[in-house]
Amino acid sequence: MSKIKTINKGFDLLRLGALPRCPAGLAPILHDVGVKAVSGKPVILAPSARSRFSARLQARFELSEKAMKAGHIPEQADRATLSALMADEKASRVKVSLDENRPSVLIRSIPGTDDFGLRGPIAIRPKDLASYGAKGVLCIENRQVFDALENLCFPILPKVEKHIAVFRGCPEYPQSGSETALKLAGIPVIVFPDYDPSGLSLAMSVPGMAEILWPGRRALIEAINSVGASQEKYMKQTPGSRRKLDSATHPDITEIWQILKGFGRVPAQEAFLSSVPDVEF
Template identity: 25%
Template sequence: MEAARTGRVKHAGKFICAQLSNHGFQVRQGWKGVLPTRVKAAIRSDLVHLYGVAEEQIDVALEADDKSRAAGLARYGDDKSGRAPVMNDRIMIRAQPGQALNIGGAQIHMPDGAIMSIDTSTAGLHEAKGIILVENEEVFYRFERLNFPVPACWRSYTVVFRGKAHVARQDTCEDWLRGLDVPVIAFPDFDLAGLVFAAAVPRVSGLLWPGVARLEEMLKRAGRKDLFEAQSTYLDKASRLEEPFADAAGTLIKSGRGLNQEAFLNLAGRAA
């Protein structure tokens, strides 16, 4: 409907490509551009005569709410017309073991391992002494099973997950972090790209890691040369990182290995 109204395609998926092909206009998936007038007219005709769409409905511009599946069902009779993921504009948080979440003046105690998904308006009411930003979903869910202790000064910090497009969007999370006035502690994958990206996190002031000696030991035991080599384009940036990232980056570069964040989980129990 948007293509028939505007004559433009923003991103041609498999279905759009097939429809355009039916009218003699071949494009690859991912194509974007202006449709020939005849193709635009043909699509409009298909919508009206094959799919039963009211012609006046085609000419109504999309509204922001139309992106949700509920709005798509109400407006167009098709829930699939709303393609926005339900979990957009939400923040995923959890407390560390024995700690509470403070939201809007209320202390919320949750079961061990429980997580909370809150929308950005509720997230604005969240009161935290600090944030530990986790880049790996499994580590976020099993944070109480780290195989090294969180420094005592950070044990009351809220744990936040960032990085999955349809669950915890990076841009949504970073916008929220920019609005906070608390320290942010990065806990990334310990590879070149992971450290470079962590250093660019809004308000970042610390790195959660076990220290040089423990990291060296883990890199020897579970480090991956292929991971390091695949991220060689980040080598220069990583070598120029400053504290609190410089020591960790130097350790990686010295070993020539990278480490996935899951390596820091002790699945048999909790950290000491």
């Protein structure tokens, strides 16, 4: 079964709650969220596992928010359509030129500190980030975490006092936009990455990165030992990130990397949220 067909079967499972035959490509994702699944056999997705499965499906195939809302990827889609739906699809790897006058950077306030007059997430031009007068930036890799900061399970204040949150990027909000905004703002950046090899490696290249936001050793290990942690993701990402991470000197990066290597698994990012917003179709 092709990757696009597997993704669409995942969307079917989210909509219907069950499939007569589980595709081989979905079985590991279902195992990650605690659902028993055997390739080729019937599978049932309980309502309580829907949000976790949705998040893992999006992360596994690097689907954009547009794809998640559409709930379907056309199998005969052209390159432009795939570019907007699948970040990792080879056919979609076309360069996106940054229009600095287009609102392409997603920002929001951080609960418990200065709201900078924001009443929710908004898209701004890269050059406008500096105008908010923030002390620093919290750059967030994961869109669900960005949307649900109110539901974080670990305290982030006063570390991010008077900071403004910026989403790192996706096909709808290109990473080039957020990186341009960070460079132009010229203020310290605290990075909230995905706690996996690729996420840590990417965090090292964020312009202005001063430190990593993470819950600490004990909470990270608890998440690694909880439902949703993935050995498959660790094994898939490590070859491309090991050399860079092994030579890292930033103390936050090195400590988190040593923990991940010790367990050989990575936590589900939604493990750090008390609740995960449902994806609407």
